[in-house]
Amino acid sequence: EEWKDRGAAVSIQRHVDSNGNQTHRIVKKGVQDFNFGRTLGEGSYSTVLAATDRQTLTEYAIKVLDKRHIIKEKKVKYVNIEKNTLNRLGDHPGIVRLYYTFQDERSLYFVLDLATGGELLGFVKKLGSFDEECTRFYGAQILDAIEYMHSKGVIHRDLKPENVLLDEQMHVKITDFGTAKILDLPSQTRTSNTDGKTQLDRQEQDFANNIGIPDHERANSFVGTAEYVSPELLTDKSACKGSDLWAFGCIIFQLLAGRPPFKAANEYQTFQKIVNLEYQFPPGFPKVARDLVERLLVLDPTKRLTIENIKSHPFFEGILWGKQLWKQKAPRLK
């Protein structure tokens, strides 16, 4: 019988010896415990492989990062943010779960939920756009996962259809928390920009000092993916929970329109459209959904709908929030 302490790669095995004495063995999971299978995908600093636990035959996705590459690219901080964030978000059906981490001399390993359905983006591209029923279902699952993240003091900061994976049942699994922000105190609502340093940033600073991430790298220089970046991140360089809801508005628009609201020839022009709120709904965009998007794509983050407002918006009429949302069958994507 295994008792797994999530996050650490430790499992404790109860053992009864020949004299009937009960003992416990501490077993550290490692590469040897898995049969590695096909490559699921590649990131800039990572390879994700399907793998099977040799004892339990459970299937996982294992994200393998090359240590030297991470250090050379100065991504150590992001890897540790991803680990800490995933450990904090251990228990929600809409978030990729982290079971173990371990390392060997060459690599770091994240043992994650296997999302066999691939990325939501793939389906939007294949179908062109989603109908209202599918947009409502996937929008509701994404929102439910955002609500959970925010309740744990985590801002994702890079929500986009590429980071919304789908599992066997075609249910949502949000991933990619390397650029997330953990709000260190319940009171903190926004990330600090470069001058103010919050306590957590000091922790990050200490960590960075210990392993020598240079100053310029350390500042809150992170900006998400151009099309989904919130105006507040562009103007006063600080993100808040509302930044995730801005991205959510962009995703709802994109599922129904087949394209993101702010898209230009290059990043700079995209940023200009965002801060000037320059976007148009295509003809035929459903009226109720339009009302929702217009109340999310608001420049002032404090004027955006809150999660509660969104859940009771007419667009989500009929959605059963909470556990029920994750038990029901996903509508067929057509």
Ligand SMILES: Nc1ncnc2c1ncn2[C@@H]1O[C@H](COP(=O)(O)OP(=O)(O)OP(=O)(O)O)[C@@H](O)[C@H]1O
């Ligand atoms: N848990 C998972 N289950 C199935 N596929 C996954 C899982 N996690 C990641 N992938 C796939 O593996 C690929 C690499 O993902 P990874 O998160 O390592 O890098 P990335 O974030 O996509 O790229 P980058 O690091 O450049 O942002 C992606 O295409 C993703 O769809």
Ligand SMILES: O=C(O)C[C@H](Cc1nc2cc(Cl)cc(Cl)c2[nH]1)c1ccc(Cl)cc1
């Ligand atoms: O064991 C832990 O809990 C913490 C370590 C911390 C850690 N050790 C590292 C070594 C290197 Cl070379 C690079 C990074 Cl990003 C490193 N991060 C760790 C191990 C594995 C993974 Cl996937 C993440 C962090």
